[in-house]
Amino acid sequence: xxxxxxxxxxxxxxxxxxxxxxxxxxxxxxxxxxxxxxxxxxxxxxxxxxxxxxxxxxxxxxxxxxxxxxxxxxxxxxxxxxxxxxxxxxxxxxxxxxxxxxxxxxxxxxxxxxxxxxxxxxxxxxxxxxxxxxxxxxxxxxxxxxxxxxxxxxxxxxxxxxxxxxxxxxxxxxxxxxxxxxxxxxxxxxxxxxxxxxxxxxxxxxxxxxxxxxxxxxxxxxxxxxxxxxxxxxxxxxxxxxxxxxxxxxxxxxxxxxxxxxxxxxxxxxxxxxxxxxxxxxxxxxxxxxxxxxxxxxxxxxxxxxxxxxxxxxxxxxxxxxxxxxxxxxxxxxxxxxxxxxxxxxxxxxxxxxxxxxxxxxxxxxxxxxxxxxxxxxxxxxxxxxxxxx
Amino acid sequence: xxxxxxxxxxxxxxxxxxxxxxxxxxxxxxxxxxxxxxxxxxxxxxxxxxxxxxxxxxxxxxxxxxxxxxxxxxxxxxxxxxxxxxxxxxxxxxxxxxxxxxxxxxxxxxxxxxxxxxxxxxxxxxxxxxxxxxxxxxxxxxxxxxxxxxxxxxxxxxxxxxxxxxxxxxxxxxxxxxxxxxxxxxxxxxxxxxxxxxxxxxxxxxxxxxxxxxxxxxxxxxxxxxxxxxxxxxxxxxxxxxxxxxxxxxxxxxxxxxxxxxxxxxxxxxxxxxxxxxxxxxxxxxxxxxxxxxxxxxxxxxxxx
Numbered sequence: 001x002x003x004x005x006x007x008x009x010x011x012x013x014x015x016x017x018x019x020x021x022x023x024x025x026x027x028x029x030x031x032x033x034x035x036x037x038x039x040x041x042x043x044x045x046x047x048x049x050x051x052x053x054x055x056x057x058x059x060x061x062x063x064x065x066x067x068x069x070x071x072x073x074x075x076x077x078x079x080x081x082x083x084x085x086x087x088x089x090x091x092x093x094x095x096x097x098x099x100x101x102x103x104x105x106x107x108x109x110x111x112x113x114x115x116x117x118x119x120x121x122x123x124x125x126x127x128x129x130x131x132x133x134x135x136x137x138x139x140x141x142x143x144x145x146x147x148x149x150x151x152x153x154x155x156x157x158x159x160x161x162x163x164x165x166x167x168x169x170x171x172x173x174x175x176x177x178x179x180x181x182x183x184x185x186x187x188x189x190x191x192x193x194x195x196x197x198x199x200x201x202x203x204x205x206x207x208x209x210x211x212x213x214x215x216x217x218x219x220x221x222x223x224x225x226x227x228x229x230x231x232x233x234x235x236x237x238x239x240x241x242x243x244x245x246x247x248x249x250x251x252x253x254x255x256x257x258x259x260x261x262x263x264x265x266x267x268x269x270x271x272x273x274x275x276x277x278x279x280x281x282x283x284x285x286x287x288x289x290x291x292x293x294x295x296x297x298x299x300x301x302x303x304x305x306x307x308x309x310x311x312x313x314x315x316x317x318x319x320x321x322x323x324x325x326x327x328x329x330x331x332x333x334x335x336x337x338x339x340x341x342x343x344x345x346x347x348x349x350x351x352x353x354x355x356x357x358x359x360x361x362x363x364x365x366x367x368x369x370x371x372x373x374x375x376x377x378x379x380x381x382x383x384x385x386x387x388x389x390x
Numbered sequence: 391x392x393x394x395x396x397x398x399x400x401x402x403x404x405x406x407x408x409x410x411x412x413x414x415x416x417x418x419x420x421x422x423x424x425x426x427x428x429x430x431x432x433x434x435x436x437x438x439x440x441x442x443x444x445x446x447x448x449x450x451x452x453x454x455x456x457x458x459x460x461x462x463x464x465x466x467x468x469x470x471x472x473x474x475x476x477x478x479x480x481x482x483x484x485x486x487x488x489x490x491x492x493x494x495x496x497x498x499x500x501x502x503x504x505x506x507x508x509x510x511x512x513x514x515x516x517x518x519x520x521x522x523x524x525x526x527x528x529x530x531x532x533x534x535x536x537x538x539x540x541x542x543x544x545x546x547x548x549x550x551x552x553x554x555x556x557x558x559x560x561x562x563x564x565x566x567x568x569x570x571x572x573x574x575x576x577x578x579x580x581x582x583x584x585x586x587x588x589x590x591x592x593x594x595x596x597x598x599x600x601x602x603x604x605x606x607x608x609x610x611x612x613x614x615x616x617x618x619x620x621x622x623x624x625x626x627x628x629x630x631x632x633x634x635x636x637x638x639x640x641x642x643x644x645x646x647x648x649x650x651x652x653x654x655x656x657x658x659x660x661x662x663x664x665x666x667x668x669x670x671x672x673x674x675x676x677x678x679x680x681x682x683x684x685x686x687x688x689x690x691x692x693x694x695x
Contacts, residue, residue, distance in 0.1 A: 007692075034491045055691035060490045060684060065516040069483035072476070072513075076487025079474065080452075080495065084487070102477055233472050234449045234492055240412070241464060242474035 008057040012194040020045035020087075020184045022154040023113055023177065026161030027085055028053060029198045031205070034077035034084040035061045036070040038092060041125040042181040043115035046087035067095040071112075075099060078108045079242070081232035083165060083205050087113035089181075090132055091122065093139075100174050101140025104265060105244045109168035109205075109230050111161070113177040115184040118373050127373035128180035130295065130346040136176045137324050143262050145269030147276055148176040148324040150294040154188035160321070162201055167276065169203045171268055172227055178323060180346065182375070183296055205230065207237050227268050269325050278321035279330055283309065287316030289388055290338040292331065292356055294320040297344040297369075297376050304381035313389055326355045335364050340388045344369040344376050411438065412469045423462040427615070427637035429582040429608030430459060433529065434466030436585055440592050441468045448472055450495055452488055456481040456510070458502035459535045459610075479510025482517035485524050493681040496523055496596075503530040503544040507563050511543075518572035518601050520680040525595045525602045526574075528565050531610035539613030546664045550617040565605050566671055575600035577671040581607035583645045584668065591670070600679050607648070607666050609640040620646075622664055 008028055017025070024046050027035075035054055037047040047063060054061035060077070064070040067088060074084035088096065093114055103110065116132050118124040136148050147167050151160045161177060168175040208229045231238045239251025246261035247253045269276060283305060284290065291301045298319045308315045318334045320327065335341050335356070341364050343353040350368040357366055367384050369376060411434075414420050424430050440446075453473035455464055464473045476484045485497035506514045506528045517524065533551055534540040541551040543563045550557060569577050576598045580587040588606060595602035609615060611634065619631030620643040634640045644666075651669030654662060 034487060036487060052691075055684075055688045056694075058688060058692065062486070062490060064483065064486070065512055068480060069486070069513050069516065072480040072483030073487035073490070076454075076484040076489075077491035078487075079484075080488050080492040082491035084491070099477060099480065106474075233452050233474070233488065234495060238472055244475060244477075 007053075009195040009198060010192045012192055015190055015192060016187055017154055017190050018045055018184070019154050019157050019179065019186045019188070020115065021049050022188075022190055023087070023157040023161050023179065023184075024049045024053065025192070026158035027111065027165070028057060029158070030162040030165035030202055031083045032085055032165075033059045033082035034074060035059070035086065036064050036073035036077070036084070037062075037086050037088065038064055038067045038070050040067075040089045040092045042117055042184050043087040043089050043092075043113065045184070046113065046115075067092040068099070071096040071099040071103075074110050075103050075108050078110045078230070079233045081205055081230075081234070083109075083169075085111040085113065085165075087115060089115050089117045089125075090119045093132055093135060097135065097140045099140075101142050101144070102244045104140065104144035104146070104174055105142065105246075106242055107172040107227065107230070107265075109172045109175075111164045111168050111175050111177065113161075113179060116178070116180040118181075124373055126181050126185070128182045128296070128346050129372050130178070130180060130351070133178070133323065133347075133351040136178070139174065144173065144265040145171075146174045146176065146324050147171065147269065147322065148178055149278070149321060150178040150323050151183070151321075152295050152298050152319075153183075154186060155190045157183070158190055158192070162198065163278075166201070166203045169205060169230070170227075171272065171276070172230055173265070173269060176324070178295060180296065205232075207232060207235060273325060273327065273329075276322055276325065277327040277330065279327060280317075280319040280321060281334075282317040282319065284316035284318060284334065287314050288337070288339045289313065289315040289342060289385055290334055290340075291315065291317045291342045291344065291381070292320070292334070292352065293317070293344050294323050294352065295346070297346060297371075300376040300378050301344060301381055303378040304385065307378065307382055308385050313385055315385055320352070323352065326352075326359075328359050331356060331359045335360050338364055340365045340367060342367045342369065342381065342384050342388070344371070344381055346371055348372055412465050412467060414469070422466050424459070425610075425612040427609060427611035427640065428459070429531070429606075429610075430463050430529065431466065432582045432585060433460075433527075433588070433606060433608065434463045436589050437592070438466070438468050440589055440596075441471070444593065444596060446596070452485075452495055452497050454481045454485045454488070454497050454499045456499070456501035456505035457536070458505050458529070459531070460500055460502055460529050461536070463500060479505050479508070480513060481505070482510060482513040482526070486517060486520070486522055489522055489524060489681055490684065493685065496525065499524060499526045501526065501528055503528060503532060503565070504534050504542045507565050507568065508543045511563075511568070515568065515572045518569050518574040518603065521573060521575055521600045521677050522680045523599055523601070525592075525604065528603065528605040529608050530565065530605055531608045531614060532562075533610050533614040535610045535613045539610075539617070546622055548664070549614070549622055551613075565603070566667075569601075569603040570672060573601075573677070574603045575672065575674040575677045576602035578603070579605040579607070579666065579668050579671070581644050581648055581666065581668060582609065583607075583641050583648070587668070594670075594673075598673070599675065599682075600677060607644055607668075609634075609637060609644060611635070611637055611640050615640045
């Protein structure tokens, strides 16, 4: 659509970048063509940076009148074939859920960066609080699958944003990037890979090779629902109409299709867990105590584990990069022989701890380490590890 | 205008405007979901006429349809149109994204009084402010008809509705005044009782570059007409009213209530209460259009100052 030029990719090399800026650059590298946003602390740097960068690469960055309009605008842009994204924080997210539900129904791909801040209400706007995870999982009315990725440093904010765009193109469901006020404002060194390397990874938005002027959700051979490439308005590759109701392969709605349609929205994520679910393990081979975490607390946990290992305590980290869908099977395997599971999280309830509880069926003791508007100190985690050993 | 010949056959079928509708094309039956006496059938029909006569390329005129009774108009529309049902009130936002991502397009927004002036008032105001190249139809039946006849921001003073069972006492919003203030560059109001004017305004809006707002007054017999008398707003004149139970009375009432813009200049505000001023309010082809302005910004940014 827009003319590609050299400005889209930064020159290969090392940069010191703010988290929000790294995320924006990652999006640009992934082929972002439309950004619609509304300024909200702590995500403002994204729209500020893209307002300058988007016109340079032939894209569009619009500051809309509110969050409702921004997410509808990126949905409209995505419908006509532009890769699009928005960035916001808690209160803005609350406004956007209505449209997320609609986008999930129409299977419109876009990426949604949530730079979380303290809540409820306005909260402390520059402090981190991983309190939107539940909202991400159950955003909007209706049942549908979502994907949420949790980077833990600026490099990953760059890399995982590209992955998020690829997931959005492939599975056509809402894809979230879980950032927070500290991570978004963190300045770190990041490595920008050469242009060719990035280009190889990116899945472009384009018309499929042969579609016979027809858009359908049905696989002609197996007669089952599939997730084809996203339709593009303004071409022949569109359903008869876009209805945000359970619809048949041509786009016409029908009550009888409600069950298979809902099933399709959820199964397209469930059946591809092996490709979607990204996790990392650290010194887990012989671990008796397992730390399960995501995002910033993982970085603290590395330090705590290294110290504990020196003391002879067998402890390891299981890191969730893909938080939603929750990797049930993997977690089950990891906690099978564990004496205890420690879940350091930047919230009080322990949204992920609850998921671990669900998977382990409360057979393994689960220790939460809640922090709100603050970091974990390695000692916080070490204390708990030592307590378990005693 | 590529690939048009098969879409627009040179030989017209028996009834020229039936077969181009969506159910006609795909189901070979010509149904609509509107109540008896509804105005949306007329609007859909007139739209199809213009669409067919002007030989519009459906790929360049995406239809963005809001939530309301007129949502069912998408069955009546030309089968080749590319249409999307937007969320309640968010159609301008959706259209903004479409237009900006593909500036060749000119989105046509169908929205109602509740959709555009109630829940989506903010988005409507800002799309007018930006002067984004699109056409906004506001179908004003002065009631929330889809949900069963609740009071709308445009409900006439003194009218009955299910949420104003005694009488409507709120002041109504004037979509045209709002559009003018916000900065839309083509603003007109007409009614379904003036179909030729509606087609004329639509054709003008298609040629206009910038936000075009066309408000169309349309009757709702089922939820508005049956509850109200046709002397609404003129009770003090001593006229005896009758229930607007059928389209004839209702269309008649709309005609009587429509005042031409040049006549309205000589009337007092009291006289204009519950009246609709019809006509063209503004044409301004010189105001810069948003997507063109953004293209200039792109050029500056790409060349590096």
